[in-house]
Amino acid sequence: MISNLNRSTFMGHLGADAKQANGTAPVTFSIAVSSHWTDNAGDRQTRTDWQNIVVFGNLRKYAAKLKKGDRVYVEAEARNNNYSRVIGRRP
Secondary structure, three states, X not given: OOOOOOOEEEEXXXXXXXXXXXXXXXXXXXXXXXXXXXXXXXXXEEEEEEEEXXXXXXXXXXXXXXOOOOEEEEEEOOOOOOOOOOOOOOO
């Protein structure tokens, strides 16, 4: 039996070309994930959420080739990176 599970799955379109600072750096991109539903009045509604993705390891060479508008499927461990910053100082 699995005691814990940390897994997220997204399918959406890239909002901009994937970025990589250099050949060994992680690749970053964001994808738009939309939800559609019909409200009580019968009108179709849409909500779009943006997910920031960071790719490490061997998958970087593939992720670096992604372009704006590409449709992607991402399945990975979810992580939230939070930090606090004092105004005038770098984190």
